[in-house]
Structures are given as C-alpha cells and as structure tokens.
Amino acid sequence: MKWIRQWWLQPDQYRWLSEYLSTSGLQPFARAIISIVTGVFGVVPIMMLWSPSGPHGTVGHAVAIGITVLCAGMALLWATHWPSQRQSELFTVGCNAGVTAGVLVAGDPLTGLLACTTFAPVAGYVALFHSSRLLLLTLANATLTTVASAGRVAMGGDVPLAVGHLLATAIVVLAVPFAGQVLMRLLTLDAMMSHTDPLTGLQNRRGFYRSILTLVPEPGNSPAPLTVSMVDLDGFKKVNDDHGHPTGDQILMAIADNLRRASPINSVVARVGGEEFLIADATDADSVPQAAEQILTAVSSTPWRVTASVGAATTTLVSPNGQAQELIDQLVERADAAMYEAKRAGGNQVCCKPATGVG
Numbered sequence: 001m002k003w004i005r006q007w008w009l010q011p012d013q014y015r016w017l018s019e020y021l022s023t024s025g026l027q028p029f030a031r032a033i034i035s036i037v038t039g040v041f042g043v044v045p046i047m048m049l050w051s052p053s054g055p056h057g058t059v060g061h062a063v064a065i066g067i068t069v070l071c072a073g074m075a076l077l078w079a080t081h082w083p084s085q086r087q088s089e090l091f092t093v094g095c096n097a098g099v100t101a102g103v104l105v106a107g108d109p110l111t112g113l114l115a116c117t118t119f120a121p122v123a124g125y126v127a128l129f130h131s132s133r134l135l136l137l138t139l140a141n142a143t144l145t146t147v148a149s150a151g152r153v154a155m156g157g158d159v160p161l162a163v164g165h166l167l168a169t170a171i172v173v174l175a176v177p178f179a180g181q182v183l184m185r186l187l188t189l190d191a192m193m194s195h196t197d198p199l200t201g202l203q204n205r206r207g208f209y210r211s212i213l214t215l216v217p218e219p220g221n222s223p224a225p226l227t228v229s230m231v232d233l234d235g236f237k238k239v240n241d242d243h244g245h246p247t248g249d250q251i252l253m254a255i256a257d258n259l260r261r262a263s264p265i266n267s268v269v270a271r272v273g274g275e276e277f278l279i280a281d282a283t284d285a286d287s288v289p290q291a292a293e294q295i296l297t298a299v300s301s302t303p304w305r306v307t308a309s310v311g312a313a314t315t316t317l318v319s320p321n322g323q324a325q326e327l328i329d330q331l332v333e334r335a336d337a338a339m340y341e342a343k344r345a346g347g348n349q350v351c352c353k354p355a356t357g358v359g
Contacts, residue, residue, distance in 0.1 A: 012131040014085045015213055027082055035078035037121065038095075042071025045102055053108035060105040067098045088129060095122040096138055100145045109152035110161070116146040116169045120176040127180030135177060142173050197271040199249060200256035205278075208270035212280045212328055215268070217317055225284040227314040228331045230339040231259070231295055233275035234307045234347035247304075254302045262298035278332065285314045285354060292350040300348070307348035311339025314354060 021027040045064035048054030055064045074091055077083055083091060099118045106112030119142035126135045146169050153162035195207030203211055217224045233239075233255070240248040252275070259277060263269050267281035283291050292312045299308040313334035317327060334353050342351040 012085070012129075012134075014088055014129045017129055018082060022082075031078050031082055034125070035075045038071050038078065039075035041098075041118065042068045042075065048106075048111075051107075053106065053111040055105040056107045060107070063101050063105045067102050070094055070098050089134070092122065092126055092130065092134060092138065095125075096141050100141060103145050103149055106149075109149060109156055110165070113146070113149040113153055113162070113165050113169065116142065116149055117172050119145070119173045123173060123177040124180040127177035128183065139173070139177070143170075146170065146173070200253055200271050202256050202260070202277070203268060203270035205270065205272040208268055208272060208278050208280070209325070209328065211268040211270075215266070215280060215282055216328070223316045225282055225314065225316050226331065227281055227283040227285075227288055227291070227312060228328075228335040229279040229292060229295060229310055229312040230332070230335040231277040231279065231299065231308050231310050232339050232343060233299065234309055234343070236275040236306065239304070239306065243304075251302060251304050251306055254304075255299055255306065258298035258301060259295065262294050278335075283314065284316075288312050288314050288352050289350065292352060296348065296350060309339050309343040309347045310350045311335045311337065311342055312350065312352045313338060314352070 018027070021030055045055075045067045049061060049064055055061060074094055077087065077091070096119075099115070099122060102118075103112045103115045106115060119138070123135065123138050123142060126138050146166060150162045150166040153165065195203055195210055197204045197207075212228075215224070215226055236248070236251075239251065252271070256269075256271060256277070259279065260269050263279055264281045264283070267279055270278045272278050279295065281291070292310045295310050296308060299306060311334075313331050315327075315331060338351040338353045342349050345351070
C-alpha cells in the first residue's frame with residue numbers, strides 16, 4: 001500500500017518538466033509534436049461526417065464540428081507558445097471532453113468503441129506532465145466512456161466482439177500512461193544527475209535555475225516575495241592549501257548540510273562554484289537580514305570555523321508573464337554584487353540590496 005500512497009501523492013510535475021525540456025533544447029520539438037497531433041485529431045471528426053459510421057443528425061454534426069474547432073484552438077495554443085500549467089490542465093480537460101463527445105455521437109457503436117483508443121495519448125500526456133490525481137480522473141473518464149461504448153456494441157447483439165474490443169482498448173489505454181510513468185522516472189533520474197552537485201548533493205547551477213521557478217508566481221496569481229542570497233566562503237583557497245583538498249571537501253559537505261538545515265523548507269539551495277552557494281526562498285524584505293545572519297551562523301558553526309560573505313537581494317514578483325528567467329538573472333546579479341561588497345568590507349558579514357526594477 002505504501003507505493004500506492006506514494007503514487008497518489010506524486011506532485012504535479014508540469015513546471016519542472018517544462019523547464020527540463022527548455023534547458024535540454026527539446027521544448028520546441030515537444031511543442032510541435034503536441035500541436036501536430038492535436039491538429040490531426042481535429043481533422044478526424046470532420047472526415048467522419050462523410051462516413052456511414054460517423055455521427056448522424058444535427059446534434060451529431062454539431063458535436064463533430066465543435067470537436068474540430070476545439071482541437072484547432074488547442075493546436076494553435078501549442079503552436080504559438082508553451083502553455084502555462086493552468087492552460088495545460090484545461091488542455092487535458094478539453095481532450096477528455098472532446099474524445100468522450102466524439103465516442104458517444106459515433107453513428108456506429110463499434111466505431112465509437114475503437115475511438116476510445118484516443119484516450120491513450122491523452123492519458124500518456126497526463127502521466128508525463130501532471131499529477132497522479134489528474135491521471136486517475138482521466139483514466140476513470142476513459143473507463144466509463146469505453147464501458148458505455150462496449151455496452152452499445154453488446155446491445156447490438158455481438159457480445160464477444162464487445163468484450164474483445166473492450167479488453168483490447170483497456171490494454172492500450174492503460175499501457176501508454178504506464179510507459180509514460182516509466183519515462184517520467186527515467187527523466188527524473190536524468191534530471192537529478194544533471195542538476196545535482198556530486199560532492200554536496202545540493203543543486204548545481206542548472207538545478208538552481210530549474211528549481212527556483214517553483215517560487216515564481218504563475219501569471220494571474222498574487223505577488224510573491226523572492227530573495228536570492230549569494231554565499232562565498234572567505235579565504236577558502238588558503239584552507240585548501242593549508243589542510244589539503246580532502247579536508248576542503250569535508251568542509252564543503254558540512255557547510256552544505258548546515259545551509260540545507262538553516263534554510264526554509266521550500267527554499268532552493270545550490271552549490272554553483274568551488275566555494276560559492278546560492279539560496280533562493282520566499283523571504284520578504286523585512287526578514288532578509290535575520291535570514292542572512294542565520295546563513296553566516298550556519299557556515300561558521302562547522303568545526304573548521306570557516307566564515308563567509310553573504311549578499312542578499314530581494315524583490316516582489318508580480319506575474320512575470322514568461323520573463324521569469326530574465327528576472328531571476330537580475331536578482332542573482334544583484335545578490336552577487338552585494339556579496340562582493342560584503343567581501344570588500346572585510347568578509348564574515350552581510351550586505352542586503354533591494355532588487356529595484358525586478359518585480
């Protein structure tokens with residue numbers, strides 16, 4: 001039962017997978033594939049209007065045309081830009097509604113049952129990009145629609161055909177999201193390997209920029225504070241020269257553990273250089289000085305008494321509308337400049353700067 005609970009509690013992975021595809025250069029390709037597939041599906045209902053097995057009557061024809069218009073709109077959405085998480089969820093709802101409507105208005109019950117296989121790519125998409133809860137809703141809808149379609153075939157007098165196609169459709173619809181979950185696991189492992197610092201287990205620079213997006217508000221949401229702290233160890237080269245690199249590695253691992261424990265639970269902690277760390281969290285401007293002092297304490301509390309210079313920059317992000325990367329870059333630059341001010345002032349201290357013009 002434990003693995004079922006873990007599967008059920010799996011969070012929505014749309015934002016991090018979107019960033020993973022972006023940093024891997026695969027987002028344009030994925031966007032094109034989804035747009036093309038959605039557009040092709042939209043052609044099918046119109047083509048079926050000329051088939052004896054297609055929808056009959058005014059209602060059936062209206063539904064077919066409506067599905068085509070819906071698919072065209074969704075294909076255009078993917079063709080023009082990468083959707084937000086909310087738009088992706090609505091895309092999933094639209095796909096479910098379109099397939100269900102198309103199946104139910106099919107003139108030939110067997111044609112409707114065969115059309116239920118269209119739920120497979122929809123479920124595969126949800127398995128890759130969204131939560132297990134949304135996947136379960138998609139599979140529940142697919143099951144009810146498929147059973148209803150099989151019932152129509154059985155009522156026509158061919159029960160074995162209905163049962164056979166029901167089982168075959170169920171296998172296809174279930175196999176695709178299962179494969180999607182396996183692929184998701186492989187992508188997660190690859191992301192962990194490519195976004196993690198092997199020495200400390202913290203995020204590396206690439207992982208930092210991927211994970212910090214979870215702190216950025218979606219367009220239309222309420223403004224949210226965001227603080228980035230740059231931490232640079234003071235005189236660490238001398239530590240390595242005096243005690244050797246193995247000891248230096250032990251110090252870095254100990255400091256990494258302390259920074260992880262001293263940071264808020266939803267923060268992003270990364271090692272981005274030899275002795276440089278970046279921390280991002282939703283701390284507001286009033287709390288930044290205290291949070292930065294906690295960082296200093298976390299560094300100096302190791303047995304080697306190493307100190308650090310900390311630069312912090314904070315802002316309030318207001319629905320960045322696709323410019324999140326640029327805003328984060330500005331925030332990191334401000335934090336880096338503040339850190340160098342602290343270092344020039346003698347080190348083992350904090351310099352805080354509001355990141356004006358970033359929010």
